[in-house]
């Protein structure tokens with residue numbers, strides 16, 4: 070769902086090697102769905118380049134483009150793209166739970182799953198920060214973000230009891 074390399078076995082996309090749309094990993098699924106439904110389809114997952122989004126729309130693969138992780142940080146991403154920005158940042162490629170010297174831990178399947186969640190928590194924490202004081206914190210570590218989100222979840226659960 071998040072396009073994390075190595076998280077699980079990968080299926081080949083049934084789209085041409087040449088198409089720009091390969092960065093958006095649900096496009097072939099959307100193209101297949103377009104044949105079965107007659108409602109507008111929003112496709113999400115991996116879109117970062119404006120030309121890829123344009124190709125997905127123009128080719129009929131998508132009626133609407135969804136943006137997930139970029140929007141947690143670049144909250145005016147659509148406006149920036151429409152104003153001519155070529156590409157949104159790929160924060161997920163720079164984020165890791167493990168420091169470089171512990172990167173080998175990412176080869177352990179169970180830890181890889183936990184590390185993928187931790188990176189996702191970094192995006193949750195940005196939304197949390199935005200909700201609190203309107204600011205994101207790009208320098209937040211994945212570990213600190215994980216602590217922040219887990220503490221918050223614990224507090225929510227306690228408040229519900």
Ligand SMILES: Cc1cc2nc3c(=O)[nH]c(=O)nc-3n(C[C@H](O)[C@H](O)[C@H](O)COP(=O)(O)O)c2cc1C
Pocket residue numbers: 070071113114115116135136137138139141192193196
């Ligand atoms: C903060 C956040 C919360 C999300 N919550 C859900 C969810 O509740 N259900 C779901 O199916 N996908 C959820 N997703 C996954 C997104 O729908 C999307 O599939 C994923 O982020 C890949 O798109 P992207 O490359 O634009 O981030 C979430 C993503 C983010 C960043």
